[in-house]
Amino acid sequence: MSDTARTVFRTCPLCEATCGLELTLEGDRVTKIRGDEQDVFSSGFICPKGTTLGALHEDPDRLRKPLVKRDGKHVEVEWDEAFAAVEAGFSRLRDESGDESVGFYLGNPNVHNLAGAFFVRPLLQSIKTRNVYSASTVDQMPRHVSCGLMYGSADAIPVPDLDRTDYLLMLGANPVESNGSLCTAPDFPGRLKRLRERGGTLVVVDPRTTRTAKLADRHLAIRPGTDPHFLLAIAKVLFDEGLVDYGSVAQHLEGADAIEAAVQGFDSERVAEICGLDADDIRLLARELAGAESAAVYGRIGVHTAEFGTLTSWASDLLVILTGNFDREGGMLFPYSALSRKRREGPGRGFKAGRWQSRVRRAPEVRGELPIATIADEIETEGAGQLRGLVTIAGNPVLSAPNGERLDAAFAGLSFMVSVDPYLNETTRHADVVLPPPSVLERSHYDVAFYGISVRNIANYSAAVLATDAPSEADILSRLALIAAGQGADADPKIVQRMLVRGLIEREVGNEYSSIHGRDADEIEAEVGALPATEALLDIMLRTGPWGDGFGSDPEGLSLARLEANPHGIDLGALEPALPAVLSTASGKLEVFPEAIAQDLTRLQADFTSRSEGPANDDTRLCLVGRRTVRSNNSWMHNVETLVRGRDRCTLQIHPDDATRLGLSTGSNARITSRVGSVEAPIEITAEIRRGVVSLPHGYGHDLRGAGLSVASKTPGVNSNRLTDDQPLDVLSGNAVLNGIPVEVEAATA
């Protein structure tokens, strides 16, 4: 290391794993990134994406200045001009068609960013619109809904006690490539290996023999879309064989009496047939789950982005509850993050969805959002309330949402669009104004969301590595909020920021359960007054949280200052049982068989009947599933040269028997056609996929005119979401169905 070099530590914000990084810099240049061996959580683990923070910062395609579209072309402008253009666009929209005609789409990186955590909400509140959409409805919304119904809060999400469990049943997840989701655990692969080293068992249910499946004791290559039937068949075996034992949660359960009757239809033999599995495996799994010292069940994208996503999420927790593994060491536990609000026993407000419906398809609202799969309907369908203007923040729905081609055309027809994004991507190329936030090195970081779904309680704050004169993303979002609220393009973003800080303090001093209840709000505000708003908000939340210093009441407790003094993070320990205090259902109980689930079960029973009788069992009818590879991150990191180098990863995986039957050979292309679209992709013949199933990764298709991704466009791949259908939804959550799509495959002619 040269004399001028310096080392900094920061958490990687790119995925849910929250790895600690050690960065070496010469001046403003990152010369090396490796895993931070002293990080309390990741202990030096890093994946290939973690080394690219410098490349992302330096990427010449990353926007440094706002863009405004003139005569169909994007040109760079100064910030004031860009905000003035936003103001003009918003006023025109509102005059022409009212607030409801403005919509929002919030993409995934919002949850990886403090600005997204704190400053999106005031923006949404500044306009009276129900047109709010996000990546959650192509992702985890089913899990929010099942947890909301069962535990009372959509954010009370139990996670497998990965480091202590003796048995893990995993469905539709591939953490060796994805590094885990809704289960924050840096070095997930290492943790799975250690599970087996200590004598534990890993079972993976996935139509593909993934790298995770290769680590498992057992791999069951299930037919896509049949996981809920499979899980309920296991539940039935537990009842039939007298293996149900609720353990210590029994006293907290509501609705348990009705479960046995409800699962009677899911006979192992019949279910095994539709799943394409062996009934003995179903029975074995039931006995193993019941017999294990401790056990957890974990499902992810493959089972959530499916027609019965919510039901499946419920059924996976149900098995944990039936076998006495809920809320106990080695089973499933609720994280208690440093930003949690303190828990208290007794009935809560419970979870409600469907407070309003989407205009065209009448899809129910969930968590204040409508399904992204219906946004094209709202844009295309004329009449009062038609969606005419859109703000996208950190998203790329043209590539990430179903029926991408239709969506692309719909966006082109909008009257006004603003995007907050560092890239001119397939979606933001439609924007009239693009507002780029500073780079990943130019912002501070704390994983607000992910420490709430983490396998240990951790707190870790990273200061910005490099300074910048450009507006922070907090400033950009605040200025948008002020414009939307009619305060004009020149209003000072500090107005919004001070309001947020003051509002939080006043809520805390007014809350009888807060550690600063009754304190003087001015005094608290003075204590955080010197900090930027983002840091002030974080500091207040940390200090009034369950581990906080209470602004003096517990001098040993957490504060931002304490985190700054601990650049490798602070480990607050393993997860602990949280019942009943974690429950906030209206009954104050764990609603193990919620009414909404009971109703949806009739839909599953109908599906079961049609699958048993119909052609769904015929493996010559192909269906499409997705996949992830470790070197990519949804749609937006294909512009990093080191990640996309080498072989084409956007291939159609197909089983040798299917390839032979269809006359497909390696080295040529296949044409894949679904109800909504058709694409061509290179063929990859592999026995590591179930017969009857083909797989394409998502996030590709970088060949659309007008985007500015020079590296990605050299190996564009195809958009798998031109095949996924925007019509079927998981009814309870509004989540899109991205797996198990019926397709036809043939040799491409050209």
Ligand SMILES: Nc1nc2c(c(=O)[nH]1)N[C@H]1C(S)=C(S)[C@@H](COP(=O)(O)OP(=O)(O)OC[C@H]3O[C@@H](n4cnc5c(=O)[nH]c(N)nc54)[C@H](O)[C@@H]3O)O[C@H]1N2
């Ligand atoms: N490298 C990389 N890492 C990422 C991302 C990325 O794009 N690339 N994205 C991040 C994000 S936003 C998320 S949400 C997480 C997702 O994290 P994971 O859920 O682990 O994601 P996938 O790797 O897509 O795993 C889904 C698996 O489900 C299987 N599957 C498909 N259909 C079915 C089915 O019907 N039943 C069953 N049992 N399995 C099925 C697929 O074959 C696939 O292996 O990853 C995060 N991490």
Ligand SMILES: Nc1nc2c(c(=O)[nH]1)N[C@H]1C(S)=C(S)[C@@H](COP(=O)(O)OP(=O)(O)OC[C@H]3O[C@@H](n4cnc5c(=O)[nH]c(N)nc54)[C@H](O)[C@@H]3O)O[C@H]1N2
């Ligand atoms: N077929 C299929 N489709 C899928 C999935 C699947 O498994 N199969 N997975 C789904 C899942 S789990 C997800 S999460 C979605 C993701 O869907 P989206 O969130 O819509 O898409 P991303 O590709 O994550 O795009 C993120 C955008 O955020 C920008 N960005 C990055 N960092 C920042 C930042 O700090 N600030 C701002 N303002 N912008 C930033 C990037 O430039 C990029 O344009 O895709 C979904 N789509």
Ligand code: SF4
């Ligand atoms: S696993 Fe996720 S958090 Fe860890 S280095 Fe890779 S991208 Fe970053």
Ligand SMILES: [Mo]
């Ligand atoms: Mo996601």
